[in-house]
Amino acid sequence: MAQKSFASSGDLTEKEQTLEVLDDGVYALTAEGDPNVGAIEGEDFLVCFEALATPVAAGEWLAKLREHTDKPVRYLVLSHYHAVRVLGASAFDAEVIVAHENTRALVAERGKEDWESEFGRMPRLAKGADSVPGLTWPTLTFSDRLTIDLGGDRGDLVLQYCGRGHTEGDIVAWLPRQKILFAGDLVEAEAALYTGDAFHRDWASATLDRVKAFGAEALIGGRGAVSRGRDAVDAAIEQTRGFLDVMIREVGAVQRAGGTLKEAFERTHAALAPRYGHWPIFEHCLPFDVSRLWDELSGIERPVIWTAQRDREVWDQLQG
Numbered sequence: 001m002a003q004k005s006f007a008s009s010g011d012l013t014e015k016e017q018t019l020e021v022l023d024d025g026v027y028a029l030t031a032e033g034d035p036n037v038g039a040i041e042g043e044d045f046l047v048c049f050e051a052l053a054t055p056v057a058a059g060e061w062l063a064k065l066r067e068h069t070d071k072p073v074r075y076l077v078l079s080h081y082h083a084v085r086v087l088g089a090s091a092f093d094a095e096v097i098v099a100h101e102n103t104r105a106l107v108a109e110r111g112k113e114d115w116e117s118e119f120g121r122m123p124r125l126a127k128g129a130d131s132v133p134g135l136t137w138p139t140l141t142f143s144d145r146l147t148i149d150l151g152g153d154r155g156d157l158v159l160q161y162c163g164r165g166h167t168e169g170d171i172v173a174w175l176p177r178q179k180i181l182f183a184g185d186l187v188e189a190e191a192a193l194y195t196g197d198a199f200h201r202d203w204a205s206a207t208l209d210r211v212k213a214f215g216a217e218a219l220i221g222g223r224g225a226v227s228r229g230r231d232a233v234d235a236a237i238e239q240t241r242g243f244l245d246v247m248i249r250e251v252g253a254v255q256r257a258g259g260t261l262k263e264a265f266e267r268t269h270a271a272l273a274p275r276y277g278h279w280p281i282f283e284h285c286l287p288f289d290v291s292r293l294w295d296e297l298s299g300i301e302r303p304v305i306w307t308a309q310r311d312r313e314v315w316d317q318l319q320g
Helices: 055-065 101-121 200-211 230-256 261-276 282-297 308-318
Strands: 016-024 026-031 034-041 045-050 073-077 096-100 140-142 144-149 154-159 171-175 180-184 218-221
Touching: 016 218, 026 055, 034 171, 096 101, 101 140, 101 144, 101 308, 140 144, 200 230, 200 282, 218 230, 230 261, 230 282, 261 282, 261 308, 282 308
Parallel strands: 045 073, 073 096, 096 140, 180 218
Antiparallel strands: 016 026, 026 034, 034 045, 144 154, 154 171, 171 180
């Protein structure tokens, strides 16, 4: 069998981007399994959701957005901390950068390591990497809920913490009037989950229950197509939960039997591949996912920091 290219280092094909207008002044950009971004118009300002990996990449998204609106960006909302989601922030020239308080703590704790790790794993996303001026720091944080008045008759945008999941600082952005939810990486619509910094058991239970309880009629996940209609939204949430449940079951079974991390990876891969294996970044994510879950089930409460060296060691052990 041929050696698999490390993570997504061999995936250099540009993905087709699709800008969708979901409602009056509500936009989503999807890209065949690459990270999604969005924007919501206020009366005289914009709220942008996610920042992409570099200012160059973010600038390309903003150029598409400017075909629809020239309002200035007042708020840039970061759903969580991962380098490919946040390091393009300087392109937005936002007045306020909003994130959960746990996300700010993660930037301080592991921001530099994550930057090196993620750009090594996904070099294609790091377009114009030398345009990144430094770590992205939130200027406004909150613990539970933050409401942004969009002005005029546009209603509110509610930023909500639903519990630990993809990281310990994920938030969603909810438009109650339009019933549209930007879910960040807490939900993926037919794209594999990255769980290397996750809290799998919380995510698969209470956190996704809270996400589902919004009753959204359109959902933009972290990757994959926009889910339209309640049935499609619920399906995306349950696909995400199903991926997590299979991982928890299979890794837990190997651990209880006294097996090895390699055995847990192989068993989990075999269980997930028939349903999820053709989804974007499945082979990339799974070694890091299983490694983190193995730690979590071993009693290591918080994710071990990923470094470029640790990435390679885990990859060689499990995918080599």
